[in-house]
Amino acid sequence: MIKVENLTRRFGRTLAIDNLSFEVKQGEIVGFLGPNGAGKTTTMRILSCFLPATGGKVTIGGFDVFADSLEVRRRIGYLPENVPLYTDMRVKEYLNYRAVLKGLSGKKKKQRVKEMLETCGLEEVSGSVIGRLSKGYKQRLGLADSLVHEPELLILDEPTIGLDPNQIRHIRNLIKSLAHHHTVLLSSHILPEVEMICERVLIINRGRIVASDTPGNLVGLMRGAPRTIAEINGPVEKVREGLLKIRGIISVIHESDGDWGRYLCDCEKDADVRPEIFAMASSCKWIMRELVLEKRNLEDVFVEVTTEEKEL
């Protein structure tokens, strides 16, 4: 659906996007992550034909964004960051206007506008002036606008920013439900959300891709040892010795918490030492109150790839 080859964009002397290449297949939901200023919005603007690229080639559904801009724009729904709307219009009036611009007419237009008002929870404010709406409603109106013509590709720049947890859940489910018929590229700073919605994640930093895989695989690829934490009531030195004897544990750090000792065990990759720790504690009759394997998440991956100059 999206094919980006060696995309470059300069703003004067600054290089916003540096030789970026990636592909998104039909029906995929892809999360586009990166720290502020990494080039996410610029890339999305180029994909939606708003900004031209300095170099490289971008095609959407086989159409070049530069040469066949109109064809590309017919196929995309774009929700820009900050959702710019005509604040003097009313909600339904605005959606009708946008539906006409996107080529809908007659019954089809009426039906789609009605559906969108329902799906995005805008019915109760359909007669309100946009300028008086809350951020959440504006965000939902922007989303309704981007969806109204049933585009093949949805480009959403931070779609859940400014929404309350209930609305976020609602929008998340909405995006998930689009998965089979639409392709979605969305940027977000809320990593658990991306982990939940997206099948694949692209992380960019300083205009370059630093990671691209499923959230699960990315977490798996994390460098550094997984850590197991055990809280055991027993003689510190003996416990430490016992732990170090277990295969797979590389080092043990002890923190004291009253009678209890908190042991942080750095382990070898893929090693799960929890059964051995439990067996040791029970055979020595030490009491244990906690035993966890610390799970790495997308946030750790994000921090690692965007703060260091490494690539996964």
Add this chain to the structure above:
Amino acid sequence: MRNLCAIWRRELAACFLSPIAYVTMVFFLIASGSTFLVGVIKNAGSNVFLTNLLFASVVMWLTVLISIVSMRLFTEEVRSGTIEMLMTAPVTETEVVLGKYAGAVTFVLVIVAPAIANIFALAALNPSIGKIDEGAVVGGCIITFLVIAFCMSMGLLVSLMTKNQIAAAITCLCLIWIMLFLGNIVSAFPFMPAKLVAYLSVLAHVDEFSRGSIDSRPVILYLSGSAFMLFTAVRVLESKRWK
């Protein structure tokens, strides 16, 4: 075409929804009406065309009106970011430019109509005026429309090329005033042929048309001038996609 109509309607609605529009509307009607009235009182008893006085006062204040209406056409979209929504929708640059232009021109026509109707009000109030020369009113309306069409296309182009509304309004006003007095400016150079002066003098055209003498040459001049400005505006807007 459907897109053009949608943008035209949206632009017209935006004009009527903005408070600036109402302020300028009231200001324009008071200013042009009182200028006309002062003209009538001053020229009482002398042999002057009423229509001349009317259309001269309307065109004079049109310059301000058009600058203010045109200044927000594109600068407002850029400032609020809505240009991103507009240009990522499947619309062509020509549709955007023509739709906005048509909306703004319609708005100005709606405001100007009551100002022109002043002459009938005057005739109704003062029976000694007698019959109004309808041909002269039609001629005056034609030249007013042509001046609006041309000045608005210039204002639209200026609005597209500036980022700030105030800058756009001032630039547009200066350009319109230069245009208005182009004939006088050209005539200051002795080597310029007198015919050229006559071709370019907007005030002379207004004078001529509002006496009921309709000349096809100024019609062509203003229409082709507007077409050129709009064509340039489309190209400037297109260039934003590849620059």
